[in-house]
Amino acid sequence: MSVDEKYDAACELLYRLDPTKVKTHLQNLIALEPEIAEGLLSSIDIPLTIKKDTDANNKEFLCCDYNRDIDSHRSPWSNQYFPELSAEDLKESPFPSEPLRELEVACNNSFELYRDLYYEGGYTSTYLWDVDESTDFAGVILFKKAESDDSKWDSIHVISATHDEEGMEVTYNVTTTVILHLENLSKEQQLSLSGNLTRENSKTVKLQNVSTVEQLVPAHSSSLGSMIEDIESKLRSMLEIVYFEKTLDIYNVLRERNDDSTKLQKEQHSELIENFQKL
Amino acid sequence: MSEFEKIVRDIVFDSPPEEISLVYDNLQVLSDGQSKQQIASIIQEFNEKHRVPAAKGEERYLVSEYNKSGSKYFDPVNKVLFAVDHITREASDIEEYTSEDATQVQSDLYDELSKYVSNFFPDTAVFNVFKIPESDQYAIIVVSNKKSLGDFWTGYWLSEYVYDVDGDTISGEVSVDAHYFEDGNVRFKSTASLESAQTDSPIVSIKQFENEFEKNLINKFQYMNETQFKGLRRRLPVTRAKINWGQGIGNYRLGRDAAQGA
Structure with a gap:
């Protein structure tokens, strides 16, 4: 089976399995086929996490794969990565143009x-x-x-x-x-x-x-x-x-109620429809 | 247990019960078709645990560890012995079951259960009463399963109780699992346990418990919608008007800033 077929099968599974356990299933599927990791991580949404920007009065910011670099996330408030990246790593880190x-x-x-x-x-x-x-x-x-x-x-x-x-x-x-x-x-x-x-x-x-x-x-x-x-x-x-x-x-x-009262209602209802049709 | 088996088990046991054959297909692709037997045997375990019905024409039979006989399953009340394909859930190779007669208690429970199920469940619901080996206890099981893959949903009801003849007690659990997947993946699950209680009429106790379950379910839905959901995001701002995103955006003040007189 090709990597593409496996990626599609993994996505289908993630649309069937319990959404509350999406993180575990994502890890498991990647363990089964490491080559689909990048595709899955960028296309499957998981709940956002929160970090604090210590350069902006500890204001909270949201984290996902899009503002991540290595294990750090860029804050929109100070435009800095947290935890701080080394000067070496920072050279490669993405920032928006001015x-x-x-x-x-x-x-x-x-x-x-x-x-x-x-x-x-x-x-x-x-x-x-x-x-x-x-x-x-x-x-x-x-x-x-x-x-x-x-x-x-x-x-x-x-x-x-x-x-x-x-x-x-x-x-x-x-x-x-x-x-x-x-x-x-x-x-x-x-x-x-x-x-x-x-x-x-x-x-x-x-x-x-x-x-x-x-x-x-x-x-x-x-x-x-x-x-x-x-x-x-x-x-x-x-x-x-x-x-x-x-x-x-x-x-x-x-579970649908078929007891006598609803049966009676159904009968009356269909009788009513029949009578209408006769008119 | 190998890492592979652990992962397959996690996936299978988390699947919507009515979507197992699709999950099986996906697992085949992910494992290059190398582990068919291993995956099928985990699915068999899942089917037995969920008392999944196997069908032959109009007839539907439950499978569980209580009615297993070698590689086949038996239905003591209807006196049949059958084999099951656990992926397609088809029953086949049906023979008459003669090794054991249903007990009087078992037949009586079955008849009463039949009346209850026909009044409260669709015609497709499956039920049975199995004697729990080497005990004076009976397992009373109701399964109602429906699906419409073209309309993006599947659903599964399982209720199961143990009736103890000596003590005249009943205990058990209801679980409902529904899946809706049009442009998304939404799962609804609810469970409730009946703690061991004295009863002189087990089926009446079950009916009361399940009616209560349904009443609580509807109340909880209402609370979730009116309180929990509405508390997350408003339909419209307090002003009851959509935001004026043009030049007027500067006229809005953050509630917090305004409160602080900023």
């Missing part, structure tokens, strides 16, 4: 505001990186809210922004995954609802009256802002339907 860093700072500021309005708490971090020495860029916008071990939300938006040749318009592509974990463990009954949904979106925006870098920053940050706001609103509704309606629908076909 104009892109400016946009990164602006996005972090506006998403802080968004986080406050929608999450009323939690954490956010945005990381951007340059693409091919052009004005195009890519990045990831992250949110995490955990009320306790019983309810946790992680949203991961992987974005790319591509300009057309004339520089008149820009197309944003966004792949969003929300990982939502809810559980209710009481002595008499345990219940858990856990997993993730992924959706892709894209939008093309005209760049009107935008000619300087100073104008590009607010143009990009507000386009990304409204796009993320729309996507999260839609996904939140989908999550609500899947978690609280679809799963209960499945339960209701597993």
